Amino acid sequence: MLLCRCLILACCAFTAVQVVVSAAKPDAYPQARGRRAVRSEAFGKTADGQQVELYTLTNANGIEVRAMTYGGIITSLKVPDRSGRMADVVLGFDTLDAYLKGHPYFGAIIGRYGNRIAKGRFTVGGRTYTLATNNGPNHLHGGNKGFDKVVWSAAPVAGQSAVAFTRTSPDGEEGYPGNLTVRVTYTLTDKNELTVDYHATTDKATPVNLTHHSYFNLAGDGAGDILGHELTIHADRYTPVDATLIPTGAIAPVQRTPFDFRTPTAIGMRIDQPDEQLKNGKGYDHNWVLTRRGAGLQPAARLTDPASGRTLEVATTEPGMQFYAGNFLDGTLTGKGGHVYKHRAGLCLETQHFPDSPNQPSFPSTILQPGLEYRSKTVFTFGVSK
Numbered sequence: 284m285l286l287c288r289c290l291i292l293a294c295c296a297f298t299a300v301q302v303v304v305s306a307a308k309p310d311a312y313p314q315a316r317g318r319r320a321v322r323s324e325a326f327g328k329t330a331d332g333q334q335v336e337l338y339t340l341t342n343a344n345g346i347e348v349r350a351m352t353y354g355g356i357i358t359s360l361k362v363p364d365r366s367g368r369m370a371d372v373v374l375g376f377d378t379l380d381a382y383l384k385g386h387p388y389f390g391a392i393i394g395r396y397g398n399r400i401a402k403g404r405f406t407v408g409g410r411t412y413t414l415a416t417n418n419g420p421n422h423l424h425g426g427n428k429g430f431d432k433v434v435w436s437a438a439p440v441a442g443q444s445a446v447a448f449t450r451t452s453p454d455g456e457e458g459y460p461g462n463l464t465v466r467v468t469y470t471l472t473d474k475n476e477l478t479v480d481y482h483a484t485t486d487k488a489t490p491v492n493l494t495h496h497s498y499f500n501l502a503g504d505g506a507g508d509i510l511g512h513e514l515t516i517h518a519d520r521y522t523p524v525d526a527t528l529i530p531t532g533a534i535a536p537v538q539r540t541p542f543d544f545r546t547p548t549a550i551g552m553r554i555d556q557p558d559e560q561l562k563n564g565k566g567y568d569h570n571w572v573l574t575r576r577g578a579g580l581q582p583a584a585r586l587t588d589p590a591s592g593r594t595l596e597v598a599t600t601e602p603g604m605q606f607y608a609g610n611f612l613d614g615t616l617t618g619k620g621g622h623v624y625k626h627r628a629g630l631c632l633e634t635q636h637f638p639d640s641p642n643q644p645s646f647p648s649t650i651l652q653p654g655l656e657y658r659s660k661t662v663f664t665f666g667v668s669k
C-alpha cells in the first residue's frame with residue numbers, strides 16, 4: 284500500500300519578522316516579548332566537537348519556544364496561565380551537557396521510526412533488515428543513535444517565527460535502507476500555535492514515522508505530576524499491546540475501558556486500575572486510532588490543567604497518537620532549575636503512524652517509496668480556560 288500523506292498548503296500573509304543571530308545569553312531575551320522574532324545563539328559542543336545552536340522563537344503574545352540543533356530538541360516552551368503568568372510547560376535541562384548524558388527523548392524529533400518495531404526486523408522490497416534492539420527485544424525510536432541524538436542543520440524561515448531543521452540520514456544509518464532527506468520545521472504563530480511540519484524523501488523504499496517527543500506539564504516544568512490534567516482524545520479505538528509494548532494487531536474499542544478519553548477525563552482517574560493493558564504499559568503508553576473525518580488536519584487531543592487554566596490542543600494529519608504518561612520517569616533525572624522528574628512528571632502526545640506498522644499488514648503503511656514525498660503536520664495550540 285502506498286504511503287498516504289496529506290499535503291498541507293499553508294497560505295500565510297507575509298509579516299515582517301526580525302531575524303537576529305547573536306551570541307546573547309538567554310536572559311537577554313525579555314525585550315523580544317510582544318513581537319515575532321527568531322534568534323539563535325551558541326549552546327555548546329557535542330563530545331566530537333560539533334557546534335550546537337539554540338533557536339528562540341517568540342510571538343506577539345510573548346509565547347516563547349526554544350529548540351536546539353541537537354536532536355531538534357525543544358528545550359523550553361513558555362506560555363501564560365489564566366492570569367497571564369508564564370511557565371515553561373516542557374521537561375528538559377538547562378545545559379547541553381545534561382542532554383548529552385542521556386534522557387528519555389525529552390523534546391526531541393524522533394526518527395527514522397517513532398515507537399517500536401518488533402524484534403528490530405522488517406522486510407521491504409523482499410529484503411529483511413535488522414535494526415538495533417534498544418528496548419528489550421524491540422527497536423525503539425530509531426535505534427541507538429536516532430534523529431534525537433544527531434546535530435541537525437538549521438535555518439530561520441523567512442517571514443515567520445520559524446526554524447527549519449534539516450539532515451540527510453545516510454543509507455544504512457541504524458540499519459535502515461536509503462538516504463533519507465528530512466526537514467522538520469517548527470513555526471510559532473500569533474494564534475499561539477506551534478506547528479511541526481515534517482517532510483522527507485528517500486532513494487530506497489524505507490519505513491518512516493517521524494514524531495515529536497515533548498513531555499508536557501501544563502502546571503509548569505517541575506510542578507508535580509500530570510495526573511490531575513484532563514485529557515480528551517478524539518479516538519473510538521486504540522491498538523492494544525503485548526507485554527513488550529508491541530501492538531497485538533487488534534484495533535479495539537475504547538468503550539468501557541480505561542482508554543476511553545472521548546470526554547475530558549483526569550489522567551489519574553483510571554491509570555492505576557487493574558487492567559491487563561495498563562499493566563503492559565505500566566500506565567498509559569499506547570497508540571490511539573484517531574477518528575478522522577476527511578483529509579488534512581484533524582483534532583487529535585485536548586489537554587487542560589484545571590488549576591492553572593492552561594490548555595493544549597493537538598491537531599494532526601497523522602492516523603494515530605501515542606499517549607505516554609511518563610510512566611518510566613522515576614526521580615533519577617534532575618532537570619531545569621534543579622527540578623527532580625518524578626513518576627509521571629510530564630506526558631507525551633506523539634502524533635504518528637501506528638507502532639510496528641512495517642510488520643502489521645493491516646495498519647496504514649509507513650513505507651516511503653523513492654519519488655514520493657513524506658509530509659506530515661501537527662499543530663499544538665496553547666490557550667487558557669476560565
Ligand code: GLA
Pocket residue numbers: 387388398423528568605607611631633
Ligand atoms: C515512547 C514509548 C515509551 C517510552 C518513551 C520514552 O513514548 O512508547 O514506552 O519508551 O517513549 O521513555
